[in-house]
Amino acid sequence: MNLKQTYSDLLADIAEQHEDWSATSESPFTISRQAEEKVRPLSISVFGSESKAHLFFNLYNDNALSELAKKFLRVQNKDKIQTNDEESGLVIIIDSDGFAVVYDATKTNIEDFTPQFENIAETADALLMTVVADAYQTVENADVPSIENTQTEQVEKPSIEHVLKQYFTEKDYKYKYQEDKQRFVLGFNTEHYLDDNGDPSFNVVLDYSDKGLLRFLTPFLYKFDLNKTQYSLIASAVAWFQFRYKFLSMSLDPSDGELRISIDIPLADGVLHKSQVHRIMSFILQFTEDSYQELFSLMLSEPNESEKKLKEIIANYKQEIETGRWLKSLEDKMQGITEAQKQAIENILNQSESSTGKGGI
Secondary structure, three states: OOHHHHHHHHHHHHHHHOOOEEEEEEOOEEEEEOOEOOEOOEEEEEEEOOOOEEEEEEEOOOHHHHHHHHHHHHHHOOOOEEEEOOOOOOEEEEEOOEEEEEEEOOOOOHHHHHHHHHHHHHHHHHHHHHHHHHHHHHHHHHOOOOOOOOOOOOOOOOOHHHHHHHHHHHHOOOEEEEHHHOEEEEEEEOOOOOOOOOOOEEEEEEEOOOOOEEEEEOOOOEEOOOOOOOHHHHHHHHHHHHHHOOOOEEEEEOOOOEEEEEEEEEOOOOOOOHHHHHHHHHHHHHHHHHHHHHHHHHHHHOHHHHHHHHHHHHHHHHHHHHHHHHHHHHHHHHOOOOHHHHHHHHHHHHHHHHHHOOOOO
């Protein structure tokens, strides 16, 4: 059993069954929760090996927290802080990217993880906020100047193009830099996806011409013949995928049938991190392959069949959600019963399953 893969699969199932969570990266596998009223933006990434699994909880996409972490580390005169929190059993990590807490899932009973997930996430979230609050208080009391203004340690905020070039170099990505348009263009080969000409490749554009915003675009990811594929069908598919991935934007140009996806990273005056770029790039590459296989190839070739397929996908999703809620309800009800009672219930359920296989209504 590969523990890293097992927990990646468990988190994927959790993201499928919870509307507020969605998969955002394949390497490392990550699910994220979007910020809403009274809900902080949280991401969970899986690291480990065949025999180990560690879940990293981060407050993501918050440059103010990264700046606070850097100030706090300067007060402590350290490059990184790692310590155990005895009460929660989690490990606290503070580095230049921000704040994280780590859950060691290596010795956890795999069957117990999903029922415990919400408690684990809430504990990690609460601990993160405690750590951030303590760091803020420490920095305030120390009266630390900002990194940009300090006279003792001049550190320049890296430009967007510098961070992107550094990331592309690390990943060995070839790119075109259009400085006058303030954007990068990258081409990727694909395993399943085919473009309008039948070629297994597509382009991703990273545009930072709008101040305080980095936008990821896929020009002409698809080109639909609106005389063949109804506009309403495409609109339904767009609505579905935007519902499934709330950070994703899809747009259709009715004048030429172009369908593109876009994802924004708001920066304001903050710093762009390579980890942010990696999450989005990984998602776009995986989403393009998966959505083509799942639906878009059929929409381009057999629109009528694709409409049935879309309805089937949505129906399956609803069924998964209802099943997940039913199982959670059953687990809650079974918390206080004896092992003998649990076994009796399982026997009844097994009999029910076997009887349905013999025919009936």
